[in-house]
Amino acid sequence: MKMRYQKNLEHSIEKSYLENIEVSADAEMDERILGDALAAMEESKKTNPAMAGPNIGKIVMKSSITKLAAAAVIIIAAGIFITVMQKAATPAYALDQTLEAMNNVRTLHLFGRSWDNLEFEMWVKLNPETGMPDYCCMYRPQTKYLAVSTPKLSYQYNESANRVLVSSGKLFNINVAPSRLFEDLLRSSQMENSNIDIKIHHESDPQTGKSLIVVLYESPDETWKGFVDPETKLPLRLYCLRKNNRLGSIFKDIDQIEYDLDLPEKIFEFEIPEGAEVVNMDERNKALSDPRYGISTEGLTEQQAAEEIVTQYWNAIINMDLAAARKLYPSLDMNKAPDSVPVEHVENGKIYIEPGCGIGKVIPCIIRYEDGSLKEWKLVIKKRNIDGLPSCVIAGFYNSPVEIK
């Protein structure tokens, strides 16, 4: 059979036959089938020794934290606890054993929500030598967004758009430097005249009734409430009660974390779905080093340079001059229509280091939209020095914008 005819026939079967098969499903049918299937499942649990009970080594943890990759969150958590234990002059075992317990962790499994209230699930495989995340995958069911990060290739898949972003190496917001992060946290808590306040007490876990170590960490910028399992010394739960400007935040809540579970099969393998648009991010990223993009920063401080480029960028966007905007932000998708129209660039924040964002520093910008709403965007600014000339370019956006009430 000729190939073209075969394709036509296959297309006709799909469109004119399969799509026209009418199926009738109703609640009664669902109830009957699901009811019996769930009953069969319960029956299997009784005979399956693997379902006999929870593994003591698999600790569930609930928390609230930042908008970093989840692995980084755990590291932050460990850092905070360690700091807490030292400052509060609690027995050294809390510090050492929490550290030791964290050092022995090989895999993480997390559930939680980000500041924009999107749920996520994440799997992390840590490098046994360094404790750093080697492999990571995160799935956000509400937006059908999947990110798979591996040392060789990483993928970000937007199922709704059927688009895959492929890049070399790990995803930058997962490839964090825990030692640096840890040192920063430790240093800040040990500074003389530190205005960090730490309190430790015990509370009963509402879920299990078990008495847990509770650590309240308060600084001018943030307040954390953490729970530690007194037996395993592992962080059990963390709540971010307050966080000014949400600096360094990706995930707000981590509702559940499990340690050292067996990883699901092929969890870090990604197959490009049929018909998906594939975007080579390496090619896009090359533009970040292209002197035709960006602005000169000669004679400007870091803050001034960041403000200059984001001001030019937002003005270009507001004036619908996408060519000008793309000269500042080479990865700008000029075919994508904005969800709402920006009308005013209200103000810029201070440039800062976002832990886990390895490309550059981040500057927050507040934008007003035509419906009167305000949103805070975070733009990643990449500094460059090409042939001795300092310049910068917008590398991207750090996560989704946050609406300001």
Add this chain to the structure above:
Amino acid sequence: MLEDKLLIYKFNRGDSNALRRIYEKYRDDLLKVATALLNDRNSVEDLLHDVFVTFAQGMGNFRLRGSLKGYLSICIANRARDKNRAAQRKRTVALDDAKPIRSDTSMPDHLAERNELTEQLDYAMTQLPYVQREIIILHLQSRAGFAQIAKSKGVSTNTIRSRYRYGLNKLRSILDGQL
């Protein structure tokens, strides 16, 4: 995709919500496969029931090879074949018994043509041997790979490919080159 891997992982750990999600995710596709393969369309619901109950019984030990949708569809196809054999009857809708094609003058031509094509294909599919029809449905509706189908049947991938090709050839001859 990844969601399926996560669902299977949770399912194997006894998460009833995972089973519920799998059911909701693939119910309609599986009903289509069952409807296309069963001679007795009244048994479609029972077929889906049997497949899901058996699937649930495998909780804790289920290992996914290939796509989950493909796997479940193959289960449907296997049971449909058994049911068809047991019933000892075939769906034999002759052209004379086929629903008349609507000829409302108000109907746009392309819709009328499409209905005609649907009727022709529906008839032609019933004329295919089950082994060929099954592979065409699994491949085009469930996106099951030839390798996954072949493995489930214990035959070579080339055998499945050949059956698929023979099936399309037969469809072509039945349709007499009308496509």
